[in-house]
Amino acid sequence: MRRKARQASKPENRPRFWGRHAVSAVLANPERVVHRIWATRDSAAEFDIPKQVPVIFAEAADLARHVPRDAPHQGIVAEVDRLEDIMLAELLDQAEDGRPLLVLDQVTDPHNVGAILRSAAAFDALGIVTQDRHSPPESGALAKAASGALEIVPWARVVNLARALDEIAEAGFWRVGLTGESETTLADALGTPRIALVLGAEGEGMRQNTEAHCDALARLPIGERMESLNVSNAAAVALYAARVASA
Template sequence: MRRKARQASKPENRPRFWGRHAVAAALANPERDIVRVWATREAAAQFEIGGGIPVTYADAADLGRLVPREAPHQGIVIEVERLDDILLADLLDAAEDGRPLLVLDQVTDPHNVGAILRSAAAFDALGIVTQDRHAPPESGALAKAASGALETMPWVRVVNLARALDEMAEAGFWRIGLTGEAETNLAEALGPPRVALVLGAEGEGMRQNIEAHCDAVARLPISCRIESLNVSNAAAIALYAAKVETEGK
């Protein structure tokens, strides 16, 4: 899949990843540029670090100073360049029936987006689409929450989310917006082989303009004892429901 090349970032803007799954996935990704590695000798021996990548050996306490306080670095920290951008047109060209697309409307928490990437990979989603200005950048916290999925799950950033939804419709996607106020539940709204699941930020939910670009709105049938679900939990349940619907045909 083609990527739109980014310019090399300034050192202070480069993400640092930590944790074994996030680091191993980044090291294994041929499209990820690794700038440098800091690690204990014991941890470094457990990874395949390509030749030419500078490695600085340090003890665990020194590594702790390279990441946010109490971050579980597990003995290794890497500095990376951000991945190049993926074009929406290319992602849609790769669409397959039964592989849902996730659209996030101003979901900005990196832990939530990371967890959504992980669920998207687990349920074989086509990819996720966010706005470029209202989504978190790549970061250590996001990569840790994604548990390696940041390197494998296509993530498209667009300028105009409403226009992107129009492009999805042209590519044959049935766009379902998830909202607790909908009368139809998700199981009833599913059906077409190509589905885009649209989720809004916690609290505000989908913006009105984004909801207007959906073919249907639906809710998850949760108990009245709780008002709503965390957006990453809602995404995981919606992906599971879409997979069950596809496999049941």
């Protein structure tokens, strides 16, 4: 399932993506609008850049002006329009047994969301669902962490996460919330063909109302020497467990 591009935005509102993986994925997505590219001549030669996309050649040091400080641009930067978010109903219409769905409860760090998108692509997840006001917008940092997955993993933003979880349940998903306080391990909470994995914010975890809209709460069986995992690491482990359980 592909997402459609938003209407053309003002230059000051357009995100800039950098790095080979992020820019290569942008160019491979026919529904992503690319307004311009800054690149070194050597880097530009490695990409199949459409003729209609303006390319501004610059030295590597000059490219640093177009990205945040110390961003690893790898010799190429693209200015793009953001993608249109898909509707949750549209995402659920594409549901298949064995393809887990990720629900993020106020996970706001773009690096974590980018890494989660990357894991979602690696484990063939159906997509991710976030609350519109408490999730990061598309950005260069998020796209870099996603390593191309931002272009291929469907992302549904919703106004009310509790209502979204009800809709997810109606689509036949068993909703498993990850929390270190549960007595049940994730392996014991899985087993149905359709799993929605619900993960809470960095540090604070899931909100009480989110937990109340889960069918089961489960923990990852990590050792006592470490209290918890980063949310993106926890998502990767949970996605792997869900795929193994559905195999």
